[in-house]
Amino acid sequence: MSNYSIKHFEEYFQVYRKSIRDPELFWEEIAEEHFVWRKRWNSVLKWDFKKPEIKWFGGAQLNITENCIDRHLRTKGDKTAIIFEPNNPNEEALHISYKELHDRVTRMSNVLKDKGVKKGDRVCIYLPMIPELAVALLACARIGAIHSVVFAGFSSTALSSRINDSECKVIITSDGSYRGSKTIDLKGIVDDALEKCPCVETALVVKRINSEITMKKGRDLWLQPLLDQAIPHCEPEIMEAEDPLFILYTSGSTGKPKGMVHSTAGYMIYSAYTFKNIFNYKDPDVYWCTADIGWITGHSYIVYGPLANGATTLMFEGVPSYPDFGRFWEIVEKHKVNQLYTAPTAIRALAKENISFIENHDLSSLKVLGSVGEPINEEAWHWYNDNVGKKKSPIVDTWWQTETGGIMISPIPYCTPTKPTYATLPFPGIQPALMDEHGVEIKGNQVDGRLCIKFPWPSIARTIWGDHQRYKETYFTAYKDMYFTGDGALRDEVGYYRITGRVDDVIIVSGHNLGTAPIEDSINEHPAVAESAIVGFPHDVKGNALYGFVTLKETGESRVHENLRKEINQIITEHIGPIAKLDKIQFVTGLPKTRSGKIMRRILRKIAGNDINNLGDTSTLLNPEVVDDIIKGAL
Numbered sequence: 301m302s303n304y305s306i307k308h309f310e311e312y313f314q315v316y317r318k319s320i321r322d323p324e325l326f327w328e329e330i331a332e333e334h335f336v337w338r339k340r341w342n343s344v345l346k347w348d349f350k351k352p353e354i355k356w357f358g359g360a361q362l363n364i365t366e367n368c369i370d371r372h373l374r375t376k377g378d379k380t381a382i383i384f385e386p387n388n389p390n391e392e393a394l395h396i397s398y399k400e401l402h403d404r405v406t407r408m409s410n411v412l413k414d415k416g417v418k419k420g421d422r423v424c425i426y427l428p429m430i431p432e433l434a435v436a437l438l439a440c441a442r443i444g445a446i447h448s449v450v451f452a453g454f455s456s457t458a459l460s461s462r463i464n465d466s467e468c469k470v471i472i473t474s475d476g477s478y479r480g481s482k483t484i485d486l487k488g489i490v491d492d493a494l495e496k497c498p499c500v501e502t503a504l505v506v507k508r509i510n511s512e513i514t515m516k517k518g519r520d521l522w523l524q525p526l527l528d529q530a531i532p533h534c535e536p537e538i539m540e541a542e543d544p545l546f547i548l549y550t551s552g553s554t555g556k557p558k559g560m561v562h563s564t565a566g567y568m569i570y571s572a573y574t575f576k577n578i579f580n581y582k583d584p585d586v587y588w589c590t591a592d593i594g595w596i597t598g599h600s601y602i603v604y605g606p607l608a609n610g611a612t613t614l615m616f617e618g619v620p621s622y623p624d625f626g627r628f629w630e631i632v633e634k635h636k637v638n639q640l641y642t643a644p645t646a647i648r649a650l651a652k653e654n655i656s657f658i659e660n661h662d663l664s665s666l667k668v669l670g671s672v673g674e675p676i677n678e679e680a681w682h683w684y685n686d687n688v689g690k691k692k693s694p695i696v697d698t699w700w701q702t703e704t705g706g707i708m709i710s711p712i713p714y715c716t717p718t719k720p721t722y723a724t725l726p727f728p729g730i731q732p733a734l735m736d737e738h739g740v741e742i743k744g745n746q747v748d749g750r751l752c753i754k755f756p757w758p759s760i761a762r763t764i765w766g767d768h769q770r771y772k773e774t775y776f777t778a779y780k781d782m783y784f785t786g787d788g789a790l791r792d793e794v795g796y797y798r799i800t801g802r803v804d805d806v807i808i809v810s811g812h813n814l815g816t817a818p819i820e821d822s823i824n825e826h827p828a829v830a831e832s833a834i835v836g837f838p839h840d841v842k843g844n845a846l847y848g849f850v851t852l853k854e855t856g857e858s859r860v861h862e863n864l865r866k867e868i869n870q871i872i873t874e875h876i877g878p879i880a881k882l883d884k885i886q887f888v889t890g891l892p893k894t895r896s897g898k899i900m901r902r903i904l905r906k907i908a909g910n911d912i913n914n915l916g917d918t919s920t921l922l923n924p925e926v927v928d929d930i931i932k933g934a935l
């Protein structure tokens with residue numbers, strides 16, 4: 301018997317030990333008892349972190365949509381699969397049953413097929429948080445196409461580079477999106493992007509905001525009339541366990557974004573199993589994750605994990621501040637939400653507002669509160685616990701990454717005693733290790749180091765699209781035979797983990813992973829800019845904000861600095877998106893460099909964080925004189 305649902309702390313340890321003692325047996329039992337397969341596997345796991353090559357359930361065949369939709373139809377056909385809560389609270393919420401979801405997904409599958417999309421083809425999805433977004437993912441999965449969702453806040457340049465990297469044949473988008481009181485011209489962004497994307501043959505357009513847009517003949521088609529004509533039946537494509545299910549881009553510390561490739565079977569099993577336990581989901585609970593499906597959190601814990609468990613998952617189109625800061629609490633009350641999964645940045649933003657926004661709503665339905673995306677600070681943890689959970693809903697601080705596909709370290713609610721700011725213990729199957737700078741594992745408790753994982757788990761990303769070498773170098777070379785997370789962590793006296801943050805040049809701003817290199821590259825395109833360096837500094841809502849140190853080409857630059865600042869942020873918005881805008885831009889005469897010419901970010905980080913008393917030894921710099929100037933001009 302597998303331990304699909306863990307009920308108490310002692311049982312967690314039993315299950316955990318079993319998952320380490322015999323991982324193959326452990327995952328095989330779960331796969332056997334909780335999923336439907338077209339063909340059984342020949343071997344549970346084959347792996348080699350040196351190559352690296354990881355294969356789970358080799359030889360098995362399945363379709364993930366049979367697991368997420370079809371198998372629920374007989375017993376749960378009329379159960380709500382997706383609740384759609386629109387941006388405008390006066391627009392009616394939709395309740396899409398599993399039967400209706402099947403109807404929508406099969407129709408969309410047929411539309412894609414009709415446009416020539418076949419197994420293995422890539423489809424880009426650039427949509428707001430509307431039902432068509434979830435349906436589009438599932439329709440791709442139904443026909444074996446690989447979806448590549450691009451968060452609909454990314455700019456046209458970011459979109460086109462992602463489309464071209466994986467050579468998407470079709471894009472699914474909308475005329476526009478609502479964001480609070482504003483509308484965003486998504487189709488205009490897509491039109492700009494597609495100028496540079498010869499691989500895209502068809503753009504399918506959802507009508508959402510009824511704006512006037514241009515439709516390019518021979519390329520652009522309104523989706524709804526095609527869905528209306530399509531038949532609501534589509535045999536699922538039979539997929540191999542290791543066939544790619546999707547690509548999702550994440551920032552790297554250098555260069556272009558990495559298209560992380562996730563597999564079908566392993567991803568399905570891990571997202572479903574973690575969802576069931578970490579959110580303690582029981583029928584007929586209503587579960588709400590506030591993330592956007594454009595991020596991994598939305599893939600695993602709005603779409604695949606919940607649906608594989610036959611759950612009701614809520615999709616919210618809007619923002620926490622519209623029409624006012626009570627919106628989240630209004631939604632919890634309206635839909636009697638049982639599990640709420642959100643990010644520290646949202647918690648901190650809401651905590652700043654008047655407490656009456658919360659007090660006016662009945663939050664008694666809540667049973668589990670989740671946090672994800674960045675370390676949750678103590679103050680935010682307590683505010684969430686006291687005011688939202690009323691000290692009776694456990695907080696699950698879930699640590700994981702785009703690359704891991706599912707939650708790796710987290711409490712199991714009503715089971716693991718929680719501790720503020722600690723993600724606590726590894727999930728069954730996960731073997732964390734803390735490493736020192738010499739590549740030696742630090743054993744025992746009350747230690748800190750760099751967080752690695754020693755053994756594969758089913759949903760680890762299998763490669764970077766088109767660049768296996770980069771996959772190897774980024775994750776498997778720093779520490780021998782280990783997956784390196786890029787995070788630092790400490791382990792307390794009882795073995796609980798606390799994630800302390802990135803140890804590379806990735807900065808987490810409002811829960812979004814931003815690489816410094818792509819931002820610097822875009823700033824450097826400004827004709828007046830010679831060089832730039834971006835670092836993070838603490839921010840009370842965003843967790844971190846971005847601080848740019850910029851040198852200009854000509855001294856005596858005639859434009860006022862305020863205008864240059866605006867132009868620099870404009871360039872960043874165009875190249876990446878508004879999420880990467882800099883909060884502070886300081887013009888400096890030089891950047892501190894080592895003798896080999898490398899920018900000393902450590903010093904800049906301290907200056908940006910106003911921690912100038914222990915800058916360390918600056919005398920070995922190539923240009924120590926710039927440091928004082930930078931300190932004097934710090935913003």
Ligand code: PRX
Pocket residue numbers: 550596597671672673674675676697698699700701702703723785786787799800801802808811812813
């Ligand atoms: O630094 C960690 C931080 O977010 C990074 C992964 O970002 P991304 O791939 O965008 O995925 C975010 C959603 C899973 C990690 O390397 N991070 C994520 N969750 C936590 C966290 N840091 C601390 N505590 C967390 N709970």
